[in-house]
Amino acid sequence: MPTRRQILKGLFATVLAGLFVSLYATIIEPLIRLNVTTWKLSPKTWRKGQKLRIAIVTDIHMGEPFSGLKRLRRIVKRTNALGADVIFLLGDHNASHRFISKHVPINETAKELAKLHAPLGVHSVLGNHDWWDDAEAQRTGKGPIEAQRVFEAEGIPVLQNKAIKLGGGKNAFWLLGLGDQMALRNRPLQHRGVDDLPETLAQITDDDPAILLAHEPDIFPEVPDRVALTLSGHTHGGQIRLFGWAPVVPSRFGNRFVYGHIQEQGRDLVVSGGLGCSILPIRIGSVPEITVVELS
Numbered sequence: 001m002p003t004r005r006q007i008l009k010g011l012f013a014t015v016l017a018g019l020f021v022s023l024y025a026t027i028i029e030p031l032i033r034l035n036v037t038t039w040k041l042s043p044k045t046w047r048k049g050q051k052l053r054i055a056i057v058t059d060i061h062m063g064e065p066f067s068g069l070k071r072l073r074r075i076v077k078r079t080n081a082l083g084a085d086v087i088f089l090l091g092d093h094n095a096s097h098r099f100i101s102k103h104v105p106i107n108e109t110a111k112e113l114a115k116l117h118a119p120l121g122v123h124s125v126l127g128n129h130d131w132w133d134d135a136e137a138q139r140t141g142k143g144p145i146e147a148q149r150v151f152e153a154e155g156i157p158v159l160q161n162k163a164i165k166l167g168g169g170k171n172a173f174w175l176l177g178l179g180d181q182m183a184l185r186n187r188p189l190q191h192r193g194v195d196d197l198p199e200t201l202a203q204i205t206d207d208d209p210a211i212l213l214a215h216e217p218d219i220f221p222e223v224p225d226r227v228a229l230t231l232s233g234h235t236h237g238g239q240i241r242l243f244g245w246a247p248v249v250p251s252r253f254g255n256r257f258v259y260g261h262i263q264e265q266g267r268d269l270v271v272s273g274g275l276g277c278s279i280l281p282i283r284i285g286s287v288p289e290i291t292v293v294e295l296s
Helices: 004-032 069-080 106-113 128-132 135-140 146-153 197-201 217-222
Strands: 035-041 052-057 086-089 122-124 162-166 173-177 184-187 190-192 210-213 229-232 260-264 267-271 289-295
Touching (some): 035 260, 035 267, 052 069, 069 289, 106 146, 128 135, 135 184, 162 197, 173 197, 217 267
Parallel strands (some): 229 267
Antiparallel strands (some): 162 173, 260 267
């Protein structure tokens, strides 16, 4: 039978372990650690030998004290140092959870993100939280929302169901940006999207390869082989992920598209773990990351 001393030592160790886990989950992993994760791919419908280095910044969920302007400047500086050919912003720029102590205005976020630079530019799609934060858009059911207006005023194009051509000659490719799939909140847990994949695909006019930006990865099963690569965020890698499995994933497909490089039927998807937090300001087993994709 354990002694009183052994019981007290056990309780003390349990308390210390709990404090460490709390400290790690709320401060060390979400705020201090910052990874650069690189995926090297050769999608079957990407032009052989066409090299492209992509940097992805997504799901920053700005709001003090967890994700403020000082942290964003660090992210911007780190991203610029990666030497990417093009930079993609995949949405969800504001925090919506109840634990923020100070709101960061979207115009201040946009000014910092406008300091990103790459030869082929910085291009964005918007996420569900960008839409949910715009009360007028939720009332009328349409945009352009405040985030889009602010980003475009800072010189960052926002692609909503739009295709554009980047590069030239043998290095040309189509960039497709999809409208958000959960943009409008009808009732709790019921959403309506502003995405139109057929309309976006119809804007492609030649055989150059194509990349699709879609905030949520749930569209991936509908993406045709014509698209060489789909890039998404939204899931935060599960935000809490243990041994590669996340108990809660904001996707109707669960862990199927939770994180990383997914290949199905010869089609390629990369889901970034993102940089911020949603619902709760904690991360365990899903370190904030800038995602790099190298195509060849």
